[in-house]
Amino acid sequence: MVTIKDIAKAAGVSPSTVSRVISNHSRISKATTIKVKRIMEEMGYHPNVMAKSLVSKTTNTLAIVLPRPAEELFQDFFFGELLRGILAHSTKAGYDMLLAAATSPTDEQETISRLVLGRRVDGVVLLSSRQDDPLIKMLADHDFPTVLIGRTEGHDNIITVDTDNVQAAYDATTHLIKQGHSKIGFVIGVPNLTVSVDRLEGYRKAMQQAGLAINPEWIIDSEFLQQSGYRAMSFVMNIPERPTALVVIDDVTAFGVLRGVTELGFSVPNDICLISFNNIALSELASPALSSVDIGTYQLGYTASHLLVRRLQDNASSQIRNIIPHRLVVRESSIKDNQKRG
Amino acid sequence: MVTIKDIAKAAGVSPSTVSRVISNHSRISKATTIKVKRIMEEMGYHPNVMAKSLVSKTTNTLAIVLPRPAEELFQDFFFGELLRGILAHSTKAGYDMLLAAATSPTDEQETISRLVLGRRVDGVVLLSSRQDDPLIKMLADHDFPTVLIGRTEGHDNIITVDTDNVQAAYDATTHLIKQGHSKIGFVIGVPNLTVSVDRLEGYRKAMQQAGLAINPEWIIDSEFLQQSGYRAMSFVMNIPERPTALVVIDDVTAFGVLRGVTELGFSVPNDICLISFNNIALSELASPALSSVDIGTYQLGYTASHLLVRRLQDNASSQIRNIIPHRLVVRESSIKDNQKRG
């Protein structure tokens, strides 16, 4: 491996000079610069990142920390989009991305400590689904540069980016109400995640505000896993007061719901309307195409990285709480055929 | 930041001793070990990864290098599954994963050089779609520990893991032939990718071996992007000699095909049968559920990491070429209703 010293020797200068050429320091003469650069080129020099990090105490690396039950995340286009956004920005900003997953809870704490406390990374993008995640507290306690994709309370040094999930669900529900529905159900995901809680709240709010009662049987406890969405359907379609529309926690679950309902012999949207969240690429390829709330997933990721880098570079205390706007994408699953041109 | 020296001072020993306690060297007394460990605990010591890497010349980090047009990759569950597999193993093996994407071609070479030649990572998992990717050559020339997910020729120091795509397509096509089809088409993805080429070859082989002619119009040049699958349909369903079955390059495209065909008023599987590749989670939630060749995506990722780590640790020259077995998952899209119990 060719080091800075080799270059120095070959160029007849000191290592300091070579180092300064690299970081184009102002006090190096044009001539030396040219000569050293040529020799670096010739000898195929590449700076040793580790050595540099050691003295500069900065690694130019960010970590994406996945919540423990990461398995499911990967099942979803959602995560891919998020990653794409994060990567797009971090690459542009010249940061490397470390993907840190953990297998077990103990392992998790340990992995993160190693990365964070071992000065392995300069900052982390945390994808946490639970508000009281001990990781959040740990990072906050160390005042470690962190951007959380999600929501938390009581830590004023944790920057967050999130969707306004309450509002998003409110909008989705209101959309259904405007279509004339009054018996609207909600297919919830993993119950204790903040997304689930918030979206449920938004749904409740919309219903209440419209003066509509909620039958507890309409709240269907599913899981993010698509299969469960399907199973839930045989139940819901057979209760006495059957809902005529459903707000579904995410698109993948909606695929399951759609298939379940169809198999039971009902039609979407004519027997039951559907709207879900995330607007993954496949949503528009379902039959009927799924109406979905686009939460700007890519943007969410991009912004997360952006905020983190800004925090690191300018140390400008960016805005702590950041919301990415969402928008309703109405397709076929939420509009009854007879209303299409009504 | 508390360093090894601080611990040494507090414990009244030399830094060397502390270092040896950490790497539990055999010649350290029980008493010292206990004492030092207690102090490390008390003072919250975490070894500086950079410093360690510098002297050990090893970073305990692997890179996942994404091909340039990574955008599409992320659109697919396929990539998520792969990542999940890679991560599952590397985490278990104690390696960190760096996700390296590049924005532009120039950028790409540059990024990789920095990581590889700058001794930033110990090895790379390369996801390359083109056989003649200059990155492959570059890594091979440097004899850098590399596992390629895919196929290449002429580099005996590049370990590969791959699906036998020819055989997979052969099997898929044969499955359709066995169902009585003779007019079978092929929806190809991005033409110059090895996957496309290989799968097309397998299809051709199966047709030829069964003595079936291929109408060139049946080879439909789509793209991985699902929309194109849809557009292609209006063309293919209107040619004189319409195929009665299609082998589709991947599941996402198949979703597009399915929707296209359905909208044109045809029925899958009764008017046209479909089989595709990858068996992503959503495949079984389509209506009809998609038949698909499961290529063991998770396993592909897991094995890639496994092979790389083995190459690094034992330096045992693992097998250069590795094939992950595939299997046909027959669902509804490839079985006509009247044949179901026939």
Next chain:
DNA sequence: GAGTTTTGAGCAAACGATTGCACATTTTGA
């Protein structure tokens, strides 16, 4: 033309670990 400023480059000390070698002490063995 002497004093001051600017420019260009080198010395050597970090950064936080690891490790070969040396050395003192203890244990072993015949």
Next chain:
DNA sequence: TCAAAATGTGCAATCGTTTGCTCAAAACTC
């Protein structure tokens, strides 16, 4: 009982950079 072996620890060099300080030479001042 004494040499040899085993055990426990420290010294100091090293990994490949960066950077504050120093100093000589060149370029300005007036």
